[in-house]
Amino acid sequence: MNEHADPAAAYGRSWYAATMLPVEPRPPLAVDLDVDVAVIGGGLAGLTAAREVARRGWSVALLEAGRLAGSASGRNTGFVLPGFAADADKIVARVGFEHAKDLWALSQAGLDYVRDTIAAEGADGIDPEAGWLYVSKVDDSDELFRTIGLLGDLGCEVEGWPTERVRAFLRSERYFGAIHFLRAFTIHPLNYALKLAAAAERDGARIFETTPALSIDPTGVRKRVTTPAARLRAAHVVLAGNVELKGLLPRVAATLVPITTYVIVTAPIERDRLTAAVGYRGAVSDTDLADNHYRIVGGDRLMWSGRATVWPRNPRRYRAALTSDIAKTYPQLGRVAVDYAWNGTLGNTVHRMPQIGELGPGVWLASGFGGHGLDTTAMAGNIVARAIVEGDETWRKFTPFELVWAGGVFGRTAAQLRVWIKRLTDGAAERRAQARAVAQRSASEPPTQSPAADAAASGSIVPPDARVDEAEHAAPRQQDSEPSHQGAGD
Numbered sequence: 001m002n003e004h005a006d007p008a009a010a011y012g013r014s015w016y017a018a019t020m021l022p023v024e025p026r027p028p029l030a031v032d033l034d035v036d037v038a039v040i041g042g043g044l045a046g047l048t049a050a051r052e053v054a055r056r057g058w059s060v061a062l063l064e065a066g067r068l069a070g071s072a073s074g075r076n077t078g079f080v081l082p083g084f085a086a087d088a089d090k091i092v093a094r095v096g097f098e099h100a101k102d103l104w105a106l107s108q109a110g111l112d113y114v115r116d117t118i119a120a121e122g123a124d125g126i127d128p129e130a131g132w133l134y135v136s137k138v139d140d141s142d143e144l145f146r147t148i149g150l151l152g153d154l155g156c157e158v159e160g161w162p163t164e165r166v167r168a169f170l171r172s173e174r175y176f177g178a179i180h181f182l183r184a185f186t187i188h189p190l191n192y193a194l195k196l197a198a199a200a201e202r203d204g205a206r207i208f209e210t211t212p213a214l215s216i217d218p219t220g221v222r223k224r225v226t227t228p229a230a231r232l233r234a235a236h237v238v239l240a241g242n243v244e245l246k247g248l249l250p251r252v253a254a255t256l257v258p259i260t261t262y263v264i265v266t267a268p269i270e271r272d273r274l275t276a277a278v279g280y281r282g283a284v285s286d287t288d289l290a291d292n293h294y295r296i297v298g299g300d301r302l303m304w305s306g307r308a309t310v311w312p313r314n315p316r317r318y319r320a321a322l323t324s325d326i327a328k329t330y331p332q333l334g335r336v337a338v339d340y341a342w343n344g345t346l347g348n349t350v351h352r353m354p355q356i357g358e359l360g361p362g363v364w365l366a367s368g369f370g371g372h373g374l375d376t377t378a379m380a381g382n383i384v385a386r387a388i389v390e391g392d393e394t395w396r397k398f399t400p401f402e403l404v405w406a407g408g409v410f411g412r413t414a415a416q417l418r419v420w421i422k423r424l425t426d427g428a429a430e431r432r433a434q435a436r437a438v439a440q441r442s443a444s445e446p447p448t449q450s451p452a453a454d455a456a457a458s459g460s461i462v463p464p465d466a467r468v469d470e471a472e473h474a475a476p477r478q479q480d481s482e483p484s485h486q487g488a489g490d
C-alpha cells in the first residue's frame with residue numbers, strides 16, 4: 001500500500017492516525033542537494049534536531065524513509081515525563097549525584113521544550129493534560145518515600161500520594177501509594193510531531209519523506225548520503241533513525257534492543273462510568289515494565305498499553321490481553337470494546353540511557369531513548385544542534401553511557417526473559433500485598449458481625465462511616481486469579 005495514499009499504511013490503525021491533523025505529504029528527494037547538515041530520521045529526535053539547526057541559520061535537510069513520525073514517535077502513549085528510561089538511583093550510582101542532577105536538569109529542559117513548542121504552535125489536536133501518577137501495587141511506603149526523596153533532590157517536582165488519595169481518584173483495590181509528577185503531561189504525539197515539522201520548515205529546514213538513506217560515506221569534510229533518486233552532501237550528518245538504522249549502520253543499530261509494545265483505545269465508554277473508575281485526567285503507570293500505562297483520550301475512551309515483546313507481533317493478538325488487564329484493574333467497567341489496536345517499536349540501550357554524541361568528525365548520533373523518549377528526543381535534538389552550530393559540549397555529559405553491543409539475538413532473548421521474570425516477581429509481590437490488605441481488614445473487624453449488624457443488634461444508630469465500610473465490604477471483590485491472556489508473555 002502506498003504510504004502517501006493511505007495513512008494507515010504508515011501510522012497503523014491507531015487512534016492517533018484516526019485523529020491526525022490534515023497534512024500534505026512531503027515529496028521525496030529527487031535532485032542532488034548540498035547542505036550544512038543532513039538529518040537521517042523523521043521521528044521526534046530528527047525533527048527537533050533539524051528545527052534547532054535551522055533556527056540557528058544553518059541549512060538542513062531531513063530524510064525520512066517513510067512518513068514523518070510513522071514509527072515510535074507517532075505511536076507512543078504520549079506521556080511527556082522528566083528523566084530517563086534508566087532508574088534515577090542507577091544513574092547516580094554510575095556517574096555520581098552532581099552529574100546525575102545535571103542530566104535530570106537536561107531532561108527537564110527537554111520536557112519544557114515540548115511544552116513551549118505546544119504553547120507557540122497551538123495546542124489544538126495535541127490536547128495536553130497535566131500530571132503523571134506512578135502508582136505502586138505493593139504497600140511499601142518506605143520504598144516510595146525513598147524514591148520521592150531522591151527525585152526531589154535531583155530537582156524533580158514530585159509529591160507522595162497515600163493509598164486513600166490514590167483510590168479516591170483511581171478506584172482500584174490493586175493500588176496503594178503513588179508518586180505524583182506535577183510537571184509531567186500527556187500529548188497527542190503524532191500531531192505534536194506534525195506541528196514540529198511545520199515549525200522546522202518555517203524556520204528553513206527542508207524535509208523529504210519516502211526517502212531512505214541507503215548508504216553514507218562519512219569520510220572527508222563533505223559527507224555523502226545516497227538515496228534512491230539523488231545524493232545529499234553535508235558537513236554534518238545526524239543519525240536519528242532509532243532501531244530502523246539497521247539497514248544503514250548495522251553496528252550502530254546493534255547497540256539497541258528493539259522492544260515492541262501494544263496499545264489499544266476502547267470504544268467510547270459512558271462518561272460517568274469511566275470517570276467514576278478513572279478520576280484522574282493525566283497519565284497513569286503502575287509498573288516499571290511496559291505494562292499498564294493508560295489515560296483517558298477523547299473524553300470518553302481509555303488508551304491502555306503494555307505487553308512488550310522483542311519480536312513484533314500482530315497487535316490484534318494483544319487486544320484480549322490488554323482488555324483483561326483493564327478488567328483486572330477496573331472490574332467495575334465491565335467488558336470494554338476495542339476500536340483501535342496498534343504497536344510500536346522502541347530502542348533500548350543496555351544501560352537505558354540515550355546515545356548522544358559525535359561518533360566521528362561531523363557524524364552525530366541521537367538515539368536509544370527507550371520508552372522515555374518524549375522529553376529526551378527534545379533534549380537530544382537541542383544538544384546536537386547546539387553542538388554542531390555553536391560547538392557546545394553539553395553532549396559530553398552522556399559519554400559515560402557509551403555504545404554497548406546489545407547482544408544481537410541473544411540480547412533480545414535475554415531482554416524477553418527479563419520481562420517475563422519481572423512480570424512474575426511483580427505479580428507475586430502484588431498478591432502478597434493484597435493478602436496483607438485482606439488480613440488487615442479482617443483483623444480490624446469484629447470476629448462475627450459487621451458494624452451495621454452489631455449496631456442493629458444493640459439497637460443503636462449506625463454511624464455513617466460504618467455504613468460506608470459495610471457497603472465497601474459488600475461490593476464484589478476482584479478476582480485473585482487473572483483471566484487467561486491471549487499471547488501473554490509473548
Ligand SMILES: Cc1cc2nc3c(=O)[nH]c(=O)nc-3n(C[C@H](O)[C@H](O)[C@H](O)COP(=O)(O)OP(=O)(O)OC[C@H]3O[C@@H](n4cnc5c(N)ncnc54)[C@H](O)[C@@H]3O)c2cc1C
Binds near residue numbers: 040044067
Ligand atoms: C508503544 C510505545 C509507547 C511509548 N510511550 C512513550 C511515552 O508515553 N512516553 C515517552 O517518553 N516515550 C514513549 N515511547 C518511546 C518514544 O516513542 C521513543 O523513544 C521516541 O519516539 C523515539 O524517537 P526517535 O526519533 O528516536 O525514533 P523514531 O520515532 O523511531 O523515528 C526514527 C525515524 O527514522 C527513520 N529512519 C530510520 N532509518 C532511516 C534511513 N536509513 N533513512 C531515512 N529514515 C530512516 C524511521 O523511518 C523513523 O521514522 C513509547 C514507544 C512506543 C513504541
